[in-house]
Amino acid sequence: MAPRSTAQKRLLKEYQQLSKDPPPGILAGPISENDLFKWECLIEGPPDSCYENGVFPAKLNFPSDYPLSPPTLTFDPPLLHPNIYADGTVCISILHPPGEDPNQYEVPEERWSPVQSVEKILLSVMSMLAEPNPESGANIDACKVWRDHRDEFDKQVREHVRKSLGL
């Protein structure tokens, strides 16, 4: 087998840790171990939110210089949420490259750094599902519905959950 790069070693280690001690409601691993840079994860909707009972598949794409640069996380199919772009890409501070925020909005500690991990990303995404952050909205349409017509927003998400589980 070819010698593994730092990124591959680190990804395999994180995969091992996630398999041995998985956080509740989270499942993640490489789509195929031939390519450790592409992961697929399942995230359960947090209870007491409109995403409850849902299971949401997402793709993690790691850069070749991981863990220096953060991966991208994309829900596939896209999910209606104020902090998820219409194409499914998640926009939260932990997935933003390290350093100062040009808009001075996020503190550097919240952003990506090599001490973060896949597990921390997925836990952040779970809490993002439970509590959307409308101040740094990504999907403006979803933000509007979430803010002004919460009933309609909840209804659409529940519809999505039902369809996704074939009920």
Added chain:
Amino acid sequence: MDSSTLAFIVILVVGFVFLRWLISPVDPLLTNDETENIVHRLNRSPDDVSARRIRRPVTDDMIEVVRTIAPQLTTGQIRMDLERTGSVELTIERYMETGNLPFPPGESRPQHTDDSENHNKPPAKTSSINLIEKYGLTSQVEQEEQNGGVDSTWHDDKEDRGSLLSKKRAEMILGARRRLASQLQKENSA
């Protein structure tokens, strides 16, 4: 002049010559054997000697080291400066002093594209919304709940790991489906 002064001067001169010889550059015209010989006598690895005189080629490792310290620099910037200085330390020192490094010709500051414009188009192709179809679980939907428990073993074989992962995936989806089904049932009967 007494003999001890003479001896002292002689030792100084010999010491000076010896030191000069010790730190003098390796003559590039020496053959490999001779170089090795000298290197051996100086008790240093060949890398140490040549690194000081000959510029090391820029390796990916060097770029990675610089990037750890200066994450906002582009690979092009780092490579150009490393080619100029030939040393990670000098490049980092330059970066620390100026806060930036010159861009190589033809490359400019990466444009910060507006993310919301890039990402707010619906994707061209998405996978099926129905997870039962997506993961081919139709045959397992009607099965009774399996008392699998959480299997957190780590198999040595990657095939085993992959199949365990997809098994856990199926369990998670089917579990969620059962919960939702019972919740819907409750709502309907209420």
